[in-house]
Amino acid sequence: MAVLRDDEERLVMPPVLRRRSLLILQALAAEAVRRGYEVRAGRSYHSRREGGVDVVVDGFAYTITVRQEFPQSTNPERAARLVVELDHGRTNRPGRWRDRKRATLEDTLGVILGEIEARALEDAERRASEEQAKEEREIRW
Template sequence: MIDDDSAVADGSEPAALTNTRTPYSERPVARARRAKAHELIEWLVAEGRVRITDPDDDEVTEWRRVVNYAKWQGLEPAGERIEKVPYGGPGLELFLADGLHPNARSQRPKENGGPVSVPSRRGNLHPIVTADKDDEHQLVMLSGLRRRSILLLQGLSAEAVRRGYEVRKVHSCFHSREGGVGIVVDGLAYTVNVRQKFLQSTDPDRSARLVVELTHGLTGRPGCW
């Protein structure tokens, strides 16, 4: 037991306790990831593309972490960025693309992001939104509400693409009066639904209200508008 009132016999100050914890950057896992990130950059510069075929889940996870490490440590060649796309099912293809990623830190939108523009016409829809539009079992509502719902989903999808996020089909089952898209941000998938708020109301104003809902439950941010 340490006695706070104890004094060193010669009157000098007691030695300070030394923090012996190894910094994360010097731990074996971090050193190995740093070495692998440098190796990946050298490989990409020399070969242009790297294909990882038939990896297991742990390998895919580790490669994604290596790519993220290279990005956050600024290891990418000047004026280029690492891109990764699926290859042959579970595999990955990594390559260098010109320019900064739309979602690079220097180009990220401000905290509130500003308003999302909603188009006035249904031309040039994102393929996922087109699938919702063509599915007669989704967004079963009056034609005017259905059109507005499609335009809302298109506005959100277009903004997601502009920021460099992936837009994908949602595989969960919706209520027939709902439709939605999946948006992947930094590897995390979120579902955005649009639905009619008051299904049984006979009030024209209430029955015309739509809800945009983010099904996440992981943060304190609003999830329903």
């Protein structure tokens, strides 16, 4: 987190939103570590306006990024909104959470980590299925 915090080339947005983005990522990272997962510096990003971390569950890495949803908006309410995204990978599961009038991203942090855990379970099942299919192919040879 310190690397992201100190990197002025990442999370390019108003200072208040940058601080909030860092706090959201810090809360996600702390809870992930509490649950026994590894957290490491995020991979490359699509834009200077975003930053993130990777959460590793059972050998599977999931990138969580945060960015300003409407950086060009002149409406202060819209410009203050953030969005958290979880890379889709090999799933069609939901992977984007946004600030809304009735709920903020801080209210959904548990849901985001729950989604990572659900994806890790899916990925582990897929890996086991692929290994079983590979073994069956080898037997047939």
